[in-house]
Amino acid sequence: MTTQTTRSPLTLYLAAPRGFCAGVDRAIKIVEMALEKWGAPVYVRHEIVHNKFVVDGLRDKGAVFVEELEECPDDRPVIFSAHGVPKSVPAAAEARNMVYVDATCPLVSKVHIEAERHAEAGLQMIMIGHKGHPETVGTMGQLPDGEVLLVETVEDVAHVNVRDPERLAFVTQTTLSVDDTRDIVAALNARFPAIIGPHKEDICYATTNRQEAVKAVAPKSDAMLVVGAPNSSNSRRLVEVGAKAGCNYAQLVQRATDIDWRALEGIKTVAITAGASAPELLVNEVIDAFRARYDVTVEVVETAVERVEFKVPRVLRQPA
Known part of the structure; x- marks a missing residue:
């Protein structure tokens, strides 16, 4: 039975x-097209996007993932991940006459440009982001040390030491919680009424x-x-x-x-x-x-x- x-x-x-998303789609396509154009191996500084399945698939096709530019040979192309890199990285690649392709998401690049524009106007930057995340490292690395201060929480806002409270602007990591960021922005505005924010939140x-x-x-x-x-x-x-x-x-x-x-x-x-x-x-x-x-x-x-x-x-x- x-x-x-x-x-x-x-x-x-x-x-x-x-x-x-469109930025991830573009970054993966960049690695695949680089492999088609130059053949394997193509080096990628940091995981192109944060997904093991995607990274393993590209590794199988001939991509070599490294954490630092020093690990790349001079004579092979290198790709910078979708999260963005500090300015020192492409500068080092150029100094070594390397072929490099920047896969930074255009919406992250927009935040980089924003930060530079505010710095040129003499403003010190506050970045809302997660310490050590590649995107935060890349954005803070667009400006000299001390020009970008990191806050992760509402509590951090109370303790951040700024050069001049009247000469401030803020940017945010693009992948944060919309609601949590709203609370941190409110805390920044309350403590520094003159702070300048993006026209639209940087969260993508x-x-x-x-x-x-x-x-x-x-x-x-x-x-x-x-x-x-x-x-x-x-x-x-x-x-x-x-x-x-x-x-x-x-x-x-x-x-x-x-x-x-x-x-x-x-x-x-x-x-x-x-x-x-x-x-x-x-x-x-x-x-x-x-x-x-x-x-x-x-x-x-x-x-x-x-x-x-x-x-x-x-x-x-x-x-x-």
Whole structure:
């Protein structure tokens, strides 16, 4: 006699937008086009984007990932990651006559230009960001030491020592929590009424859109999974936003194999999203894992439509 087990019904709320943003898409394309143009190996300073699956895939094609320019030979092309680099890095590459391609996201480059413009006007900069994150290091490295002061929290604002409270401007890391940053900006404005901010927050459209989508799905979900890497700032912020928006169980997973099924016992609804550097392939892998265990209904919850595209640098569009 055969026994048939019926699988429990489960609704998956698929947040949209999710996954790759235009800056990540461009950065990956830059490495692939560099390999086509110059052949392997092509060196990449720091992970091109924060996702192990993406990095491993490019490594298999011939990309060599290093942390510092000193690890690169003079005679092979080097690519700077999407997070941006301090000014000293391209200067060192030029001094060695290296071929280099800058894959910095154009929205991060915009923050770099902003910081330089304020510095030229004689303003000291305050950066809202995470200490040690490559984007923060890159942005602070656009100006001489001491010209950019870092604050990570509202508490930091109370203790930051500035040169002249009347001559200040601020910029932000592009992958922060929109809500947390709003509180820090309010604290800066309260302590330094003369401080100048960007016309529009520096937090990028993709970060904002993904956080808004999470706010739409989190309150009606028993659990939420964010597909992304532990070193991905925007992915970790999505977990935090989901928890704050009312989801009792919000977790980061790199792959479907990371899902803690015991923690999900008895659930009826799960929200799924992905950080800006996580490929859709990994989202589909997670959905398939749920389909293998539950009677799944997928419902897409779309809060914005993205049509942003960034061109790759001209050097890659020219023949070798």
